[in-house]
Amino acid sequence: MVIIGLVGWLFFFMLKRSDEPAKLVFKWIFTALVGGFFFLVIAPEGQKGGFDAIQSIILTLICGIAMAVTWRHSLIDLIANPIASLYDGGKERVEPKPMYSIALSKRKLNRPIEAIAAIREQLAKFPNDFEGVTLLASIQAEDTQDLPGAEITFNHFCERKDAPPLQVAAALTQLADWHLKLAQDADSARAVLEKIIARFPDTPLAAQAAQRVAHLGGAEKILLAAHDRQAMFVPAGVNNLGLMDSTKHLIPEETDPARLAAEYVKHLEQHPLDTEVREKLAVIYARHYQRLDLATMELTQLIEEPNQSAKSVAHWLNLLANLQIKGGADCETVRATLEKIVERFPGLPVAEIAQSRLARLKLEFKGEEEKTPGKKLGVYEQNVGLKYGSPYRSPRQL
Numbered sequence: 001m002v003i004i005g006l007v008g009w010l011f012f013f014m015l016k017r018s019d020e021p022a023k024l025v026f027k028w029i030f031t032a033l034v035g036g037f038f039f040l041v042i043a044p045e046g047q048k049g050g051f052d053a054i055q056s057i058i059l060t061l062i063c064g065i066a067m068a069v070t071w072r073h074s075l076i077d078l079i080a081n082p083i084a085s086l087y088d089g090g091k092e093r094v095e096p097k098p099m100y101s102i103a104l105s106k107r108k109l110n111r112p113i114e115a116i117a118a119i120r121e122q123l124a125k126f127p128n129d130f131e132g133v134t135l136l137a138s139i140q141a142e143d144t145q146d147l148p149g150a151e152i153t154f155n156h157f158c159e160r161k162d163a164p165p166l167q168v169a170a171a172l173t174q175l176a177d178w179h180l181k182l183a184q185d186a187d188s189a190r191a192v193l194e195k196i197i198a199r200f201p202d203t204p205l206a207a208q209a210a211q212r213v214a215h216l217g218g219a220e221k222i223l224l225a226a227h228d229r230q231a232m233f234v235p236a237g238v239n240n241l242g243l244m245d246s247t248k249h250l251i252p253e254e255t256d257p258a259r260l261a262a263e264y265v266k267h268l269e270q271h272p273l274d275t276e277v278r279e280k281l282a283v284i285y286a287r288h289y290q291r292l293d294l295a296t297m298e299l300t301q302l303i304e305e306p307n308q309s310a311k312s313v314a315h316w317l318n319l320l321a322n323l324q325i326k327g328g329a330d331c332e333t334v335r336a337t338l339e340k341i342v343e344r345f346p347g348l349p350v351a352e353i354a355q356s357r358l359a360r361l362k363l364e365f366k367g368e369e370e371k372t373p374g375k376k377l378g379v380y381e382q383n384v385g386l387k388y389g390s391p392y393r394s395p396r397q398l
Contacts, residue, residue, distance in 0.1 A: 112143035214271035257288040292327035314350035
């Protein structure tokens, strides 16, 4: 039974891999008939001797020729296929994929309608292909200025329950970019990005979308300024610049850190998930106000924020260590900060960099002491800026 099972499995395997199953079945049947004729008729006759033996030899040759004609192609393939497979891949099945070369050629020739038709022909065979959906929406939005059509194309793809989250987020992000770039419509772009936040809450995709929402106002101003250019006043140059005793009064004034902090606090009231602005606010607290405690609270909020990448968290911990060194913290405090990178991300490159920095931490302290010998901190107002559990307030208000 085991032998019969193995033979049956072998026949099934050969039948499945055959390009012509019906022809293969015919060969098996014909071979079985010829083999039965040989063993039941020819072989017994050949044992009799004399003319019967000669007749058996002739019939055996005829059967051999019949088998050779029947299996000649299979025998040739058996010998030649291992060598040919080195060049043509053998009989491995090629996974069918959509082809967009015709559509891309039509697009380059400025024939967007024909390109759309070619893409739709491929999407009829592969309706879930993200590359084709993106290419179709791109032609609709950029070549035919049909942004509503592109939005319908992307929405139809994103509404599928089995659509991969990364592809959905990429499609909606691209759609938001088109709303900003092509239509100068920040409200529509914001609405599209908020779909990502609503669909994938508490994920890195939602965090990235929230970060983009926080900076839509600045992008809108830049886009509108490109269409509504105002006359720019250019002050007259300074005469006899080389004859002046000093040019310090010509150096532009630096932006007031207190004003920047107030703007950042106001911005964070509306967009508390804006990591870029919160990081800048922490730096101002540490460097301008010498309030390492407030800077630590801001960076700690970023570090403990869920769904942040290892690279971002390691960057904030390294930044906190820098501020601690410059703010007068002891070596053990800074060491504990850097060790958090090693503990949270073992085996990652950021952990190896942190280990290297820990090894030369004392040298950093020594270099900082040489730069600022006898540094004495001033006295500043308490409770500057943000506090956990309290509303946002600007440093000027305090």
